[in-house]
Amino acid sequence: MFSEKNIPKLIILTPIATVILIAFFTIYFFVKNQYDYFEEESILVEKEYIIKQKELLKKEVDYIVNYIEHHVKRNKTLNNEELKKEILKYTETIRYGKHGYIWIHDTNYYLRAHPFRQESLGSYDIDLKDAMGTLITKQFIDESIKNPNGKFIEYYWQKPAELHFSKKLGFFRLYEKYNWVIGTGLYMDDIQKSIFENKKLLEKRINRYIRLVVIISFLVVLFIGFISFLMSKKITAVFKTYQDNVKKKELLLEDLNKNLELKVQKAIKEEKKKDRAMFHQSRLARMGVMLSMIAHQWRQPLSEVSGILMEMETANKFKKLDDKMIKESIKDSNQLISFMSNTIDDFRNFFKPDKEKVEFHVEDACNEAVTLVSASIKNFGITLKKDIKVSPIIRGYKREFAQVMLNLMSNAKDALVQRDIKEPYIKLCVDYKDDKVIITVEDNAGGIKEAYIPNIFDPYFTTKESLKGTGLGLYMSKMIIEKNMGGELSFENTKQGALFTVVLKV
Template sequence: MFTEKNIPKLIILTPIITVILIAFFNIYFFIQNQNKYFKEESIRVENDYISKQKNILEREIQSIINYINFQVKNNKKLSIEELKNQVLRYTETIRYEKNGYIWIHDTSYYLRAHPFRKNSLNTYDISLKDAVGSFITKEFVNKTIKNPNGVFIEYYWQKPGKINFSKKLGFFRLYQKYNWVIGAGLYIDDIQNSIDKNKELLEKRIDKYIRLVVFISFLVMLVIGIISYIMSRKISKAFKHYQENVQKKEFLLEDMNKNLEKKVQVAIEEVQKKDRAMLHQSRLARMGTMLSMIAHQWRQPLSEVAGILMELETAAKFKKADDVMIKESVEESNKLIQFMSYTIDDFRNFFKPDKKKVYFYIEDSCMEAISLISASVKNSNIKLHYNIKMNYEIYGYKREFAQVLLNLMSNAKDILNQREIKNPRIDLEVDFKDGYAIVIVQDNANGVEEEHLDLIFEPYFTTKSSSQGTGLGLYMSKMIIEKNMGGELSVENTENGALFKIKVKV
């Protein structure tokens, strides 16, 4: 277990053990790689040596052919048969490498030259077999005729002066002028002995390299271990000093924690006061909005009442006011006053919170919100267009849903007035898609600033002055739609302005 008591030991031992493990794995993988390298290099050395031996055979055959061509070209004294006999006897004297020699058959399978088969010269040699029973003369001649420029053939034959057979690699080429098959060969075990010697030298060189690297690795490991031990001791001392300081600070923290709860409680109370102040400010702003809308709703009927009273006053001044006129004026004034009273009731009921969810038609909420804001919008010379394509029932809080629509249209009106947009316009559209009612509120005020798009629904965030907004309207609207009614409220910028979209399951 990691405890404060054994941490100093861990600090000392961990780097040393780490260095040992790293060195061990490095040495292990290094040796593995060197062994792999040795195997690959051995194959390459073997292939290179065999390739060199094949080149020797080709070179020897080419030398004989060059010699024959030279003798044929410069011969002026000997007959053709005498020249052939001279060349054949000369080839029997040639030796190369350890057991290499030259022999010649013609294409009729007759042996013409061989340094170790004198008794078989000029005999029909087609029945000659090697140690495994292959008719080697027939194979030499037939394959060389098919490959006149040279062919390699493996077979088993005795070394000069030996009884046992050894595997041999022969090279044969056709001298077409005399129809001779000229052969040269090297014994594989001689080649393999040279290859083994080369492999042995390579293995010794790699072993020496491995021993050197292992020695250096252990030396480095020892040095690093000593350095790690010294550094770990210093770190351990520093850690102990740090522990002492921590203990002192813990005592101070205990004292501070005793008073922390009181400080937290005070801070919470201050935040709650601030939230209550903000909510109070929000209510005042809503009251201000409501009073402004009531004022706009009352302006026309008040003007009409004033007109009726002026008309009645004028009639009385000229003594034309009779009972009928007075009665009609009173009735008409009562109608207007009653309308104003209903307006007060509408606003008062509109801002009352719903206590339970109900089924209601979207169009009803839309028309309720439009009726409350229409006079205010008209007073600002803003055109309000609404297009209700589909009217479905949804489940939720009817007044709160209407308040969201009113808040979105009110925000659109404020930004249109603030930016002094020419031909200001607010569009309200209701549609249906994939089982959801889609309500869109759009203006032509050039949209929301890009840096504000992600913040617009945050509480207390507002682009208005403190006297015009609290930053809670859109936040509360989002809560009503998404938390209370399980819908979605989003915003995006279009070509002309901001588009707020409400999506609610029908």
């Protein structure tokens, strides 16, 4: 079969058969992957849609509450009942999305405001039921009293101007001053339309890709067949010249043997050039690591600056922005920017062996880190417990040590926020024992999974989402404490959460 006569045929048929098989399997796996992707994307779209709609509902209700509080504070002309009527009329005019509106009950189960139940305003609404027979007014009010900051509830209700009932997700919040329960909701079946439209678009895209792949595969087969045909004509001539080429190569081999020493020397020179190139690439890689660490260190201060700007924007929106707040915001922002500038200096010197150590108080460095993270901690309702029993002087790198404390407290904050811990706290403790200062950072976020513990100090290892963590924070912290400052950084799980311990010589 593999004789010299059959080689031209093999040259023609083998590439064609190979391309056909590749095209077949490519189309098959492409279609399969597209449909698998569609199933995963449908689930993701539904989850993201629900989350966004919940945020929208909460935002709308919070807006009404802020509106009420704003008018209550600024009211000087209307009496209490007139003000209530004005607010109730305003809420009935609010519309958002396709079917979004606001309604209000009081805690005595009376309907106070509703854009589509005007005939029932002022009536005792406790007997109102949804399509499943649930006393929804009673449920709304009772749950809101138990959860005054807001509660999501599912029930079945009619869309405006429609007869059939649809599943609805509502958000309810208690306004205690007037004993009002403010509610709004969205219809869950709206997402089905979005998913159906996405499915149609995906099917069209898949069909278009399939046609494109088939056409390209067919053209490739023709092209390779044509090339193979041309090559088969030349293959005979190639065989004829094969022996001549072998003889020429033998002569070249003899010449190479004679000049082997010169070629070895040349190869050694080339190898040295490659070594220098690899050394240069290694330096570039280290620079990349340093830049990644800087990005990781800047994420927290940038978030703090963003928070300050958002706070100023909100204060300006409600006409509460004054000179004092502007000065404080500028002061805080300058402090954060100064920290970011210092971070560049720290990382620029990180890999240099001749950095100068200074003497500093442990409490001062800890306070610098607390200052940077305190605004973010307060924003998420996290309690910071400080237990500074002593404040010895240590010799080392103050800003790098402060960055370590910032990393540990930031990681604790992220874990508490991600897991939505009730009554969250972070405890910072400084103690002294056996000529060593012991600094601990502890939280009540539930700790780290046992399977992850051996890897938490490895570079690029992270349990956070890809857009929220680089896996360099703990690695960098361990390098600073153990390599640069001759200390020890360790971790253990407690009953409440995670405990990081830094031990340094006084």
